[in-house]
Amino acid sequence: MSRELSSLESVTTLHKQLTNEELDLSQQLAKAERRKQTRSLFLTLPLVCFILLTFAFPILEMLHRSVDNSSVVNALPQTSVAIVEWQAGSKPSDHVSNLFAQEIKALYLAKTLPKLANRLNIEMAGMRSLLMKTGRKLSKLDGEAVSYAQLVAIDKRWAKAKYWGAIKNLNSSYTSHFYLSALDLKVDESGSIVQQVESRRIYLGLFYKTIWMSLVITVVCLILAYPLAYLLANLPDKRANLLLIVVLLPFWTSLLVRTTSWIVLLQNQGVVNDLLVWLGVIDERLSLIHNTFGTVVAMVHILLPFMILPLYSVMKGISPTYFRAARSLGATPRIAFTQVYMPLTLPGVGAGCLLTFILSIGFYITPALVGGRSGQMISNMIAYHMQTSLNWGMAGALGGLLLVLVLGLFYLFNRVVGINNLRVGG
Structure with missing residues (x-):
């Protein structure tokens, strides 16, 4: 035990x-x-x-x-609070008018009124001249209270509700007005969201044009790149490497140089027109530049390698035994290529199209130089607001919408690739 x-x-x-x-x-x-x-x-x-x-x-x-509106609230703190009581169908009270007048006068004397005037002029055309005139007139008055009638006497535009509505609509530190403007919408004096006047509806058209041109560029690049990538993947290594160097050669040249070269080639007195006239193909010279055609041609040339490389990497990994097995089972070369080989290249097609499309919607140098006014895209408008008009809020809103579009494309691409992988695995 x-x-x-x-x-x-x-x-x-x-x-x-x-x-x-x-x-x-x-x-x-x-x-x-x-x-x-x-x-x-x-x-x-x-x-x-x-x-x-x-x-x-x-x-x-x-x-x-893109949503910041602190400049208006900081410049008109008392007016921003008091104007909430104002209704579009009535005139502002003397209390609101006096607070507004005193703050505008103080800003004018401190020489900071132009900053506020520029911001409000974005919301309502004509506000800059109105505010500067009002500030100049008010600076000559002593410290007495200013009534609504006195403001109207300074400038009759103060009798219109839309100018007071512009101030009321910006009485918060954050605003959605830049995004509304990017969609050709605005908030009227009553607080309702309405369409911009026809002369100011420019952004939606540019968005549609950018998406349409990017799709055209992507499709053209795919049509040109697919057979070339197939040739690269099936050539002997020595010849394929030489051809791949030719494909990569544009990367060794500056983007600005390539864009300028297309200007030389496509302009009215350029090489292409001279050649067509010399061959007798045309009698009058063609307009090949400063339009959509010139933008598409130049961008296809620049973005073509970005389509070829993903296709080539996928095609290089496809074993030729699949094609031979399909032929041995009785499939014709066309059926074997379309039903066996092409489905295996879809990941490369998707990656190349996604990369090309995303790069094309963000281009602004090539459309600005080759496209002119009629060939520009939404990215050119973003650059304009950042460099010329200095309206960074509008630039941020346009860029934010493009960012949402790109993220949506990534999501759709991942969903499609995931579904295809499940089908292949099944």
Whole structure:
């Protein structure tokens, strides 16, 4: 009996030792894994910081500017609160008019009124001249209260509700007006969302034009790139490498140089027109530049390698035995290519089309130089607001809408690729 008890105790002791050793081993493995993750984190930390500083933070800043309206509220703090009681069908009270007049006068004397006038002029055309005139007249008055009638006497435009409505619509620190303007909408004096006047409906047309041109560029690039990528994937390595160097050659040339070269080729007295006239194909020179055609041609040339490379990488990984197996089972070359080979290249087609489309909707140098006024895209309007009009809120809103469009495309692409993978796996 004692011998059995001692054997049981030995087994129990051995089990405890093994359990302790397993716990120690698992703790050591967990510690080693944590050490490995910490090392990886420190190695990638500089890249993460670089991406945050140069990519994420600027995007967040522009998105904030697209809804920021603090300049109006900070400039007219008392008016922004008091004007809430005003209704579009009535005239502002003397209390509201006096607060507004005193704040406009203070801003004019402090020489900060132009900043507010520029912001309100974006909301309502003519506000800059109206505010500067009002501030100049009010600066000559002493400290007495200013009534609504006195403001109307300074300028009759103050009798119109739309100017007071523009101030009331911007009485919050955050606004959606930039996004509404990007969709050719506005808020009227009564607070209702309505369409812009026809002469100011420009952004939706540019969005449609940008999407349409990007689709055309993507389709043309796909038609040109697919047979070339197929040739690259099926040529002997020596010849394929030489041809691949030719495909990559445009990357070694500046984008500005390539764009300028197309201007030389396509202009009215350019090489293409000279050649067509010399061959007798045309009698009058064609307009090949400063229009949509010139933009599409130049951008197809620039973006074609971005379509070829994803297609080539996918086609290179497709085994030729699939094609031969289909032929051995009785399929004709056309059926074997369309029903066996082409479905296997769809991931490359999707990646190339997505990359080309996203790059094309963001181009602004080539459309600006080659396209002229009729060949410009929405990115040119974003550059205009950032560099010329200095309306960063509008630029941020247009860029935000483009960002939503790109993210939507990524989501759809991932959904389509995921569904195709499930079908292939099934």
